[in-house]
Amino acid sequence: MTSLRVLVVEDEPSIAELIAVNLRHNGFSPTIAFDGMAAQREIDTALPDVILLDWMLPGQSGTALARKWRANALTQAIPILMLTARSDESDMVQGLDAGADDYILKPFSTQELMARIRAVMRRRFPEAPSDSVKVGELTLDASTHRVSFQGTELRLGPTEFKLLQHFMRNPERVHSRASLLDKVWGEQVYIEERTVDVHVKRLRESLGAAGAMVETVRGAGYRFSAAALA
Ligand code: CA
Secondary structure, three states: OOOEEEEEEEOOOHHHHHHHHHHHHHEEEEEEEEEEHHHHHHHHOOOOOOOOOOOOOOOOHHHHHHHHHHHOOOOOOOOEEEEEEEOHHHHHHHHOOHHHEEEEOOOOOOHHHHHHHHHHOOOOOOOOOOOEEEEEEEEEEEOOOEEEEOOOEOOOOHHHHHHHHHHOOOOOOOOHHHHHHHHHHOOOOOOHHHHHHHHHHHHHHHHHHHHHHHEEEEOEEEOOOOOOOO
């Protein structure tokens, strides 16, 4: 199971680090950004599953960032939890108006933070079919190990299945060969990056017409995109 990526946008290093440590301890995979620019870079590299967004940041404020991400098709579905030291109710309203899913007042306990993250995830993805993913007309069901495209079942090898699962759960972002090795193959040290290319080739073949969804990003790796089919 891949752990949920949490982007922590917080300019106070001690708080950011504390949150990251707690997230890691609770099975999440945190990344820290100290301002809006760094946060945008992180988002461009890999879309997070949840964003924890500090209200007061140097440069663009948390609400400005929330508004920007809500307006963008790629980021609009990512749950945003605002972190704020202020208790002024009008600020909260502003944060929620800007598109935040919830806010949490500093200081907060780890338990509270985890509960709030789980709650926003449940609200955003109510049916959260953790076993089944659908991108365009391609469907993957992890519980039955079945993949189908336009209603026709496809046959995939076990590695291709895992690779596709990772791609489908993380669409529209660039995956380097190293990150695919890490996320799909795990801790096996003696695998070369070229192995990834071999399995991607097999995956494309197995997918038939849907194979075009696995794009090669020259010099960077691969991207899984429903748009590539159109
Ligand atoms: Ca701050």
